[in-house]
Amino acid sequence: MSTAKQFISKDHLLAGKHPWNTERLWKFLIIIILCVVAFLMLVPFLWLISSSLKLEQRVFLFPPQWIPDPVRWMNYVDALTNKPFHLYLRNTLVIVILNEIAIIFSSSLCAYSIARIQFPGRDFLFSVVIAVMMVPYFVLMVPTFVMLSRIGWMNTYLPLTVPFFFGGGAFNIFLFRQFFRTIPNDLSDAARIDGCDEFGIYWRIMMPLAKPAIVAVGIFTFLNSWNDFIAPLLYINNPNMFTVALGLANFRGDPSSYIHWNLLMAASAAMTIPVVLIFFVGQRYFIQGVIMSGIKG
Amino acid sequence: MTIVRPKPLLHLTQSQKRILTGYLFFMPFILGVLIWDVLPSGTALWLTFHEWNLISPAKFIGFKNILNLFKDPLLIKSLKVTATYTLFSVPLQLVISLALAMLLNIKIKGLSIFRTIYYLPSIVPAVANALLWAWILNSEFGLLNVGFHAVGLPKIAWLQDPEWTLPALILMSLWGLGNSMIIFLAGLQGVPDVLYEAAMIDGAGRWAQLWNVTLPMLSPVIFFNLITGFINTFQSFTAGYLITQGGPQNATLFLALYQYRVGFQNLKMGYAAALAWVMALITLICTMALFRYFGSKVYYEDGG
Numbered sequence: 062m063s064t065a066k067q068f069i070s071k072d073h074l075l076a077g078k079h080p081w082n083t084e085r086l087w088k089f090l091i092i093i094i095l096c097v098v099a100f101l102m103l104v105p106f107l108w109l110i111s112s113s114l115k116l117e118q119r120v121f122l123f124p125p126q127w128i129p130d131p132v133r134w135m136n137y138v139d140a141l142t143n144k145p146f147h148l149y150l151r152n153t154l155v156i157v158i159l160n161e162i163a164i165i166f167s168s169s170l171c172a173y174s175i176a177r178i179q180f181p182g183r184d185f186l187f188s189v190v191i192a193v194m195m196v197p198y199f200v201l202m203v204p205t206f207v208m209l210s211r212i213g214w215m216n217t218y219l220p221l222t223v224p225f226f227f228g229g230g231a232f233n234i235f236l237f238r239q240f241f242r243t244i245p246n247d248l249s250d251a252a253r254i255d256g257c258d259e260f261g262i263y264w265r266i267m268m269p270l271a272k273p274a275i276v277a278v279g280i281f282t283f284l285n286s287w288n289d290f291i292a293p294l295l296y297i298n299n300p301n302m303f304t305v306a307l308g309l310a311n312f313r314g315d316p317s318s319y320i321h322w323n324l325l326m327a328a329s330a331a332m333t334i335p336v337v338l339i340f341f342v343g344q345r346y347f348i349q350g351v352i353m354s355g356i357k358g
Numbered sequence: 359m360t361i362v363r364p365k366p367l368l369h370l371t372q373s374q375k376r377i378l379t380g381y382l383f384f385m386p387f388i389l390g391v392l393i394w395d396v397l398p399s400g401t402a403l404w405l406t407f408h409e410w411n412l413i414s415p416a417k418f419i420g421f422k423n424i425l426n427l428f429k430d431p432l433l434i435k436s437l438k439v440t441a442t443y444t445l446f447s448v449p450l451q452l453v454i455s456l457a458l459a460m461l462l463n464i465k466i467k468g469l470s471i472f473r474t475i476y477y478l479p480s481i482v483p484a485v486a487n488a489l490l491w492a493w494i495l496n497s498e499f500g501l502l503n504v505g506f507h508a509v510g511l512p513k514i515a516w517l518q519d520p521e522w523t524l525p526a527l528i529l530m531s532l533w534g535l536g537n538s539m540i541i542f543l544a545g546l547q548g549v550p551d552v553l554y555e556a557a558m559i560d561g562a563g564r565w566a567q568l569w570n571v572t573l574p575m576l577s578p579v580i581f582f583n584l585i586t587g588f589i590n591t592f593q594s595f596t597a598g599y600l601i602t603q604g605g606p607q608n609a610t611l612f613l614a615l616y617q618y619r620v621g622f623q624n625l626k627m628g629y630a631a632a633l634a635w636v637m638a639l640i641t642l643i644c645t646m647a648l649f650r651y652f653g654s655k656v657y658y659e660d661g662g
Contacts, residue, residue: 180380199614200638204402227390259379288483329486352544
């Protein structure tokens, strides 16, 4: 196959050069570009870590020291004890766990019904899912806030968790549905013949098979709940109930007051590290999930 | 002896039971849409005709909020800011992430390492991201100016100069293009090799192949990234809120940020609801325009 390509490629015909060299040159050039871009992508991370380990005065050096001297690990301790981050962490974990349970069960159940049960209006309902996915969050931000503050949900975690019990997010339904469609119908048909009811098929056949989708949705949910800033900003005023995101945002405090950049970077790095770890652990499922949403969408 | 079975209350056939189960399973989502989409929309409609500061009771003011929309210089400024940001950030992100994906698509061993490196910035929490870039863009000691100085360029007051703040945020948005890149990469890997070989036999060079094979086959993916990119970028909030608070001199007053300011800082909930309608309307019109213009150009393999 490849020799045929080389034989008739334009380079071979026009340049008269051995095509093998031109291909090699292109590849080399491309790798150089990729490395440069990779460096540009990584350099903010290096800057983050470097700044987070500096002594206060060393932060304000120009040109800057890349490798801090001395390395101050205490920055992380200072940054995370300045405000009660252990409390914020606990709060955030409560929210994350609740959301995981709500989303995984709710969205997979809804997805199962429109993916595997034949009922009239099924495809119409799926297009409703897609339409809802496209509604911008900010359009509903203000009226939702007004609604929920009137029924006394301010300063509770209810606005941050309850919505996910109702279908678990259109995007997640979409993901599960695409995944369920890849499972052969024979499996559920066989189960139906054996007298299994729909919920049984869902619980005992589809879900065990759906592990990649569950992991992908689980990771997305963790990321969204951990990173979520706007909802806590709107609904949580009690400092003891802050999430990690909100705590970090308030770390900065009043914009005109003095900023301890090294501590701020340490706190930011601390908030980012769990996310990076989860990503590395679940990378395969994660990327599969993103791709599944984009390609089939 | 015959066994007497109690008569069931409802006699449903198998298929009726099945249909009912289908609806039942899907019910949470339907309820969710009613409670969290339809109801707030109704509330937004009601709010638009009232004035409310969360403390005193709401006052009916008719069309005043809507009329004020047309007289509001900050709204115009905010629309300009958001439009500029979106019109630069989205195409740049698309083009660069597509270019990177195409570069990555050559068969090299380190593919997954590169892919991870490019994707990592896009999962950094928004708050941490904003604070990191606030530091990177620092005029005196920030990374960007360090880089500029190293190549002999003058330092720029990124966050203090109204001319440069928006470009700085656009640059920041490019750091997170890993998301669309891996979708493009997956799309590229799905283009069958035979098409390229056929094109080459017909004498197509690299550029012709790109234009006639790659791009058409990728068009659904490009379209998807375009729509989602637009919707997300149009709603930018966190960076503006944490880094610049909309300044300097409202140079970064994104529409979402302006809406937040009006509703939660100035406590004019009615007007904020009117702004939400503006945002909804623009998003709808732009999305429909994108569908109409690009939708017809998208090539689906199954002819759909």
